[in-house]
Amino acid sequence: RPLKVEDALSYLDQVKLQFGSQPQMYSEFLDIMKEFKSQCIDTPGVINRVCQLFNGHPDLIMGFNTFLPPGYKIDVQI
Amino acid sequence: MAAPQLVMLANVALTSEVS
Numbered sequence: 254r255p256l257k258v259e260d261a262l263s264y265l266d267q268v269k270l271q272f273g274s275q276p277q278m279y280s281e282f283l284d285i286m287k288e289f290k291s292q293c294i295d296t297p298g299v300i301n302r303v304c305q306l307f308n309g310h311p312d313l314i315m316g317f318n319t320f321l322p323p324g325y326k327i328d329v330q331i
Numbered sequence: 332m333a334a335p336q337l338v339m340l341a342n343v344a345l346t347s348e349v350s
Contacts, residue, residue: 255336256336256339258339258343261339261340261343261344262343262347264340265340265343265344265347282344283344283345283348286340286341286344286345287341287345289337289338289341290338290341290342290345296333296334296337299337319336320336320337320339320340321334321336321337322333322334322335322336322337325334
């Protein structure tokens with residue numbers, strides 16, 4: 254099913270919650286989103302950055318995967 | 332753009348930050 258704004262909000266809450274004690278992590282995530290919107294980075298570029306940022310947080314990576322277009326997926330190591 | 336749901340996530344992230 255197509256994801257809705259509520260799904261995005263709930264995912265963003267999850268990210269904020271996870272990094273409650275490290276607000277700079279969420280800021281960095283926002284920077285990645287800004288660069289994507291301004292087309293400084295493309296989809297593979299976003300994947301690369303998010304993969305590094307959320308390294309060690311498989312639940313956040315799996316959540317992020319749901320927003321990726323078909324054919325893209327970040328592998329999660331558990 | 333080829334990644335509409337990712338664009339949606341970016342839009343929501345950036346607009347919710349402004350408000």
